[in-house]
Amino acid sequence: MITIEWLYVLAGLAFAAYAVLSALDRNNAKRLGNAAFWGLMALSLLGGSWLGDLGNGLLVLGLAGLAGSGAMGRGDPPTTSDAEREAWSAKLGNRLFLPALVIPATALIGTLLYSYTPLAHYHLFQPKRETYILLGLGVLLALILIFAWLRPPASAPLQEGRRLIDSIGWAAVLPQMLAALGVVFAAAGVGNIVGEATRAAIPEGSVFLTVAVYALGMAAFTMVMGNAxxxxxxxxxxxxxxxxIQGYGGDAAVIGAIGMLAGFCGTLMTPMAANFNLVPAALLELRDRNGVIRAQVATALPLLAVNIGLIYLFCFR
Known part of the structure; x- marks a missing residue:
């Protein structure tokens, strides 16, 4: 049976390659910082199951220290030139996107075939991890197609991967960090503390004020955690x-659905939501790293106010 651990190994090997290539890149003044960061990521993926809680905790502190100290810098690996890319674009046009489309197609079609055909009876994949594993398989199939079709240099996928991951930087691993933060907050009983503070501050019977604190809290905690x-x-x-719900008899569906929308307003305004706000800025090479956030604030704040009104109007009908 193929398990999710196989995918961790595949990703870990890729990060290990980025670490080695970064260490060998003498044109990057911060090559050692990059090598250490991606090397720790590789160690986490390849050996995290054996490091234990203390080992993984120290590893995370190492990642945070490298990122926070400015030890990382963007490399400039030897990839194709602008002229070469324009030539390939003129020759192949939109067909260049075919390898990229192989990845989601493999994940989607493979999942449907595995779930709704007799293939499921063979137990090829770890239960409830089929899509993730097929996504990794799609990456491998796309690489095979690229080498068979375009015949790039053997190191091209790794060098291009390093160029991309260096452009994103530490923000590439922020979603995983924030997911862990959510678990820590829940285990620490932060919800109980916030609830007690809210009951002490808001007079009993102040429904609208309670709704406002709930929606604003969703936005604020989303800004801290980066994820609603x-x-x-x-x-x-x-x-x-x-x-x-229990105190004022509100509609749970409204509180849940529109409460999430209030949280997404916080997503628009925080660098912690790196995959939405920092990664696009890095990939587009914007001068202002927070340019995406600045453009979204004018939408997020009015939308948050609208969500507060919607919860109040539809929750207690």
């Missing part, structure tokens, strides 16, 4: 369930 899905358990256990 991580913020929701905290605010639901603090205010959503005990006060709005």
């Amino acid at each position: 899905f991580a913020a929701f358990p905290v605010m639901a256990s603090a205010i959503g369930v005990p006060l709005l």
Whole structure:
């Protein structure tokens, strides 16, 4: 049976290659910082199951220290020139996107075939991890297609991968860090603390004020965690369930759905949501790293106010 650990190994080998290539890149003044960061990521993926809680905790502190100290810098690996890319684009046109489309097609079609045909009876993949594994298989198939079709140098995929990962930098691993933060907050009982503070500060019977604190809290915790899905358990256990649903008889569906939308308003305004706000800026090579966030604030704040009104209007009909 192919398990999710196989995918971890595949990703870990890729990060290990980025670490080695970074260490050998003498044109990058911060090559050792890059090598150390991607090397720690490789260690986490390849050996995290054996490092234990203390080992993984120290590894995360190492990643945070390297990122926070400015030890990382963008490399400039030897990839194709602008002229070569323009020539390939003129020759092949939109067909250049075919390898990229192989990846989602493999994940989608493979999952459907595995789930709704007799293939499922062979137990080829770890249960509930089929799509992830097929996504990794799609990457391998796309690489095979590229080498058979375009015949690039053997190191091209790794060098291009390093160029991309260096452009994104430490923000590439922020979603994983924030997911772990959500678990830590829940285990620490942050929801109970917030709920007690809210009950002490808001007069009993102030429905609108409770709704406002709930929605603003969703946005604020999302800005801290970078993900509304991580913020929701905290605010639901603090205010959503005990006060709005059990206390005032609110509609749970409205509180959950529109509460998540309020959290997404926070997503628009935080660099912690790196995959939405920092990664695009890095890939587009914007001069202002927070340019995406600045452009979204004018939408996020009015939308948050609208969500507060919607919860109040539709939750207690």
